[in-house]
Amino acid sequence: MRSFLFILLFVCSLFSCKSPRQSGGYNLGFEDIYQDSAIGWKGYTLNDSTVYTAKLDSRIFRSGDYSASIAFEGGKPQFSTWARFITKKYAGDSITFSGFIKTENVTDGYAGLWMRIDPYIAFDNMHKRGAKGTTDWTEYRITLPLDPEKTDKIVLGGMLVGKGKMWLDDLKISIDGKDISELQPMVTAPAEDDREFDRGSLVTINDSDSSTIHTLYQLGLVWGYLKYRHPNVIKGDYNWDYELFRVLPELLKAQAGKRDDILLNWIDTLGKVPKATKRAVTDSISIQPDLSWIKQSGFSANLQSVLLNLSKAEISTESQYYVSKGRASNVSIEHERPYMQMPFTDDGYRLLALYRYWNIIQYFFPYKNDIGTDWKAILKKYIPKFLSAKNELAYKLSLLELAGQIHDSHAFFDFDYAIHNFLGNRQFPVRLKFINNQPVVTGFSDETLAQKNDLQIGDIVVKINGKAVETIVNRLRAYTPASNNWTQLRDIAGSLVRTNDSILSVDIIRNGKQKQKMVSSYDPGTFQTPKEFSMLNIPYKWVENKVGYIDHGKLKTRDLAAVFEQFKEARGIIIDLRNYPSDYLIYTLPEFLLPELKPFVKILVPDIHNPGSFSFAAPFKTGNVRSDYYRGKVVLLIDETTQSSSEYHAMAYRAAPNCMVIGTPSAGADGNVSEIILPGYLKTRFSGIGIFYPDGSPTQRTGIIPDIIVRPTVQGIIAGRDEILEKAKEVILQ
Incomplete structure (x- = not known):
C-alpha cells in the first residue's frame, strides 16, 4: 500500500478550501447541519474500484445529535476521510487535535485522526497507532509543532483505512493547551484575507496564437516585477496570485492597442509609489538586475517610464511579505500558497505556476547568467506548454521540465505520486552506474532477487522492453534536472530500473555477448538491505x-x-x-x-x-x-x-x-x-x-x-x- 502521507496529499488536492461559514467555532461536534451535511466539513470517498460512504449518523453518536461516520462497502480496500480546513492563524508553539472514535470490524488498516500543517510543516495520520477491530468510544489525540509565520492552512479530520466502519465525534482543537474557541486569530496581512479564487481562477484561455502568447509573456514579466518591486505588494497588501486572476481576463479580451493602458491602470490601483530616488551604485554589486525587457518587450513609452521609475524606488529594509533573507544569505520564499485543491484543468493556476517559478529564478537565482540560454526566452517558450498541459501529469511534467532549464542538480522535486507513477512504482533489484556512457550493474538492491533473475555485477544494460537504452535516456533527460551531463546520468541510472510492469525484457552484455532476459520487478519496500549497508x-x-x-x-x-x-x-x-x-x-x-x-x-x-x-x-x-x-x-x-x-x-x-x-x-x-x-x-x-x-x-x-x-x-x-x-x-x- 502506498505511503499514507502521499495518499492524503492526493485527497486534499481535491477538497475545497472554503472558509467556515458557521458562526463561532469549527463545528467540531458535527451539530451545525445544512442539507444533511456538516457545515465546514467534507467527507471524501474513493470511487475507483472501491466504495466507501462518508455521512452523518443520527443513531450512533457520543453527544449531541450527530456523529460523522465512514463505512467500507466493497471493492479493493483503500481509504476514506472526513476533513476540514483552518485558514486562520493562531500564535503558539504546538497544536493538539483530539477526538473520540468508535469502530466496528476494522481490518486491513485502521481508523484514526489525521492533521497536516501546510505547506510541508508537519503531518501525522496515526498509521502506527490507529484503532482496529471493534472498539467503543475512545479518545485519541495528535500534537504537532506550530509555525504560524510559515503556515498557510491546517487540515484535519478522521480517516478509515481498509475495511469496517468508524464513527467520529466530540473533536477538540487546542493550542499550547488552550481551547481554540478561547483564542483570537492573529492579525494577518491583507493578502491572507483574500480568498476569492480559492476554488478556481475563473480564467479560460482559448487562444494560443502568437499575439496571445506575447501578451501573456509581457504580463508574466510585469507581474513578477511588481511582486518584488512595488512597495504595497511587498508589504502584503495584495494577494498577488489573485491579482493575476483579476487582470488576466480583461487583458486577454482587450484589443492590442489597449493592453498597455490596462497594465498602467492596474499599477495605478496598487497605490502611490514613493518618489523615485537614485539608487546608490556600489562596487560590491557583481550582477545588476536585468531590466532590458522593459525596453525590448514592445511596451509603450508611458508604461516603460512607470516601470523604470519603480526600479529606482527604495525598497524598505523591513520584513517583506513574499521574500526574506535566509540564514545563509540565500532568499527565503515566503507566503506562497500551495493550492492543493487546484483543478489541473484551470488555465489560470497553471499559468500562475509558470510565472511564480520563472520570476523566482529571474530575481533570486545566483547562477541565472550561467544557464546558457536567455531566461526570458524560456518564459515565452513555456507559455504554450503550460496552456496545453490540461491534466495532472502533463502539468507536473511541464514543471519538472521547466526546472531542468536552470541546470541545477538541486532542482529536483520532492516525492510526488503522479511523477512517481510516471517513472514507475516497481524496480528490478539492481543498482546501475554509467561507465563510458553505458549503464552497468554495480550493486544490488536485493542480492537474492538479483541472483534469482540472473543479474550480475558488470552486466551492461543495452535494451529494456525492446527499446535501446539510449532512447530511454534521451526521453528521461527532459525530466531529470541536473547541473551537467555526468550528474544527469547519475540520476537517470536510478530511473532506468523503475517500471510499472511486473516482468520486463532486459538485454544485457556479459563477457562481450548480448543476452536477453525476462526480469521480474518488485515493490522496493520489499528489498532486503544489502550487506554493504x-x-x-x-x-x-x-x-x-x-x-x-x-x-x-x-x-x-x-x-x-x-x-x-x-x-x-x-x-x-x-x-x-x-x-x-x-x-x-x-x-x-x-x-x-x-x-x-x-x-x-x-x-x-x-x-x-x-x-x-x-x-x-x-x-x-x-x-x-x-x-x-x-x-x-x-x-x-x-x-x-x-x-x-x-x-x-x-x-x-x-x-x-x-x-x-x-x-x-x-x-x-x-x-x-x-x-x-x-x-x-x-x-x-x-x-x-x-x-x-x-x-x-x-x-x-x-x-x-x-x-x-x-x-x-x-x-x-x-x-x-x-x-x-x-x-x-x-x-x-x-
Whole structure:
C-alpha cells in the first residue's frame, strides 16, 4: 500500500478550501447541519474500484445529535476521510487535535485522526497507532509543532483505512493547551484575507496564437516585477496570485492597442509609489538586475517610464511579505500558497505556476547568467506548454521540465505520486552506474532477487522492453534536472530500473555477448538491505601500511582528535567525499590540516532589497594558526555523487598545503538551497547562493575538477576494485 502521507496529499488536492461559514467555532461536534451535511466539513470517498460512504449518523453518536461516520462497502480496500480546513492563524508553539472514535470490524488498516500543517510543516495520520477491530468510544489525540509565520492552512479530520466502519465525534482543537474557541486569530496581512479564487481562477484561455502568447509573456514579466518591486505588494497588501486572476481576463479580451493602458491602470490601483530616488551604485554589486525587457518587450513609452521609475524606488529594509533573507544569505520564499485543491484543468493556476517559478529564478537565482540560454526566452517558450498541459501529469511534467532549464542538480522535486507513477512504482533489484556512457550493474538492491533473475555485477544494460537504452535516456533527460551531463546520468541510472510492469525484457552484455532476459520487478519496500549497508559505522581506518582512510559520510566532529592522533605518523590520509557529510566540518577538520587561516571560497548572495542584483561577500577562511598540523599527503576522493555540502567541504580541505584531488568531476551543484512551493502542492529547490573559488573560478555546473582523473571501468567493477581508492594509495606511497 502506498505511503499514507502521499495518499492524503492526493485527497486534499481535491477538497475545497472554503472558509467556515458557521458562526463561532469549527463545528467540531458535527451539530451545525445544512442539507444533511456538516457545515465546514467534507467527507471524501474513493470511487475507483472501491466504495466507501462518508455521512452523518443520527443513531450512533457520543453527544449531541450527530456523529460523522465512514463505512467500507466493497471493492479493493483503500481509504476514506472526513476533513476540514483552518485558514486562520493562531500564535503558539504546538497544536493538539483530539477526538473520540468508535469502530466496528476494522481490518486491513485502521481508523484514526489525521492533521497536516501546510505547506510541508508537519503531518501525522496515526498509521502506527490507529484503532482496529471493534472498539467503543475512545479518545485519541495528535500534537504537532506550530509555525504560524510559515503556515498557510491546517487540515484535519478522521480517516478509515481498509475495511469496517468508524464513527467520529466530540473533536477538540487546542493550542499550547488552550481551547481554540478561547483564542483570537492573529492579525494577518491583507493578502491572507483574500480568498476569492480559492476554488478556481475563473480564467479560460482559448487562444494560443502568437499575439496571445506575447501578451501573456509581457504580463508574466510585469507581474513578477511588481511582486518584488512595488512597495504595497511587498508589504502584503495584495494577494498577488489573485491579482493575476483579476487582470488576466480583461487583458486577454482587450484589443492590442489597449493592453498597455490596462497594465498602467492596474499599477495605478496598487497605490502611490514613493518618489523615485537614485539608487546608490556600489562596487560590491557583481550582477545588476536585468531590466532590458522593459525596453525590448514592445511596451509603450508611458508604461516603460512607470516601470523604470519603480526600479529606482527604495525598497524598505523591513520584513517583506513574499521574500526574506535566509540564514545563509540565500532568499527565503515566503507566503506562497500551495493550492492543493487546484483543478489541473484551470488555465489560470497553471499559468500562475509558470510565472511564480520563472520570476523566482529571474530575481533570486545566483547562477541565472550561467544557464546558457536567455531566461526570458524560456518564459515565452513555456507559455504554450503550460496552456496545453490540461491534466495532472502533463502539468507536473511541464514543471519538472521547466526546472531542468536552470541546470541545477538541486532542482529536483520532492516525492510526488503522479511523477512517481510516471517513472514507475516497481524496480528490478539492481543498482546501475554509467561507465563510458553505458549503464552497468554495480550493486544490488536485493542480492537474492538479483541472483534469482540472473543479474550480475558488470552486466551492461543495452535494451529494456525492446527499446535501446539510449532512447530511454534521451526521453528521461527532459525530466531529470541536473547541473551537467555526468550528474544527469547519475540520476537517470536510478530511473532506468523503475517500471510499472511486473516482468520486463532486459538485454544485457556479459563477457562481450548480448543476452536477453525476462526480469521480474518488485515493490522496493520489499528489498532486503544489502550487506554493504549493514557494516559497522566506522568513520576511519588503516587501508594500507602508513595510509589512513576517512569515510567523510560517517565522520563526526567528536572523532577528529582521535583520527589525527591515530594518523599522526601516516604517510598520507585519504578523505573519501563520495557521499554526503554527516556533520559540518568546514572549520573544524581543516584546523588539523592547515598551518594558518586561508581563504577557500567566495560567495555570491542575492539582495532582496534590489531584486535581481547579487554581490560577493568577503572570502571565507578556514584553518588555524598552529605548528602541529598534519604534514603528510592528503588525498580527496570525489565523483558525481560528491554534491552540495560535500563539494563545499572539498573546497575547504583542498586549501591544505599538501592536498590532491583524485576521481571524476563532482556534481556541480553547490550553495545553500532555497525552496519553492508551486500550485498543486509541489516543492522544488534551487541553489540559493553562488559558490566560487577565491579567484572567482566557478563550481556550479563544472563541479570540483580533480588533479588526477580516474574513471571506474567495467573490468574493475566486476573484480570488486575501487580504482579511485587504489590510485589514491598509489599516489601516497610512490
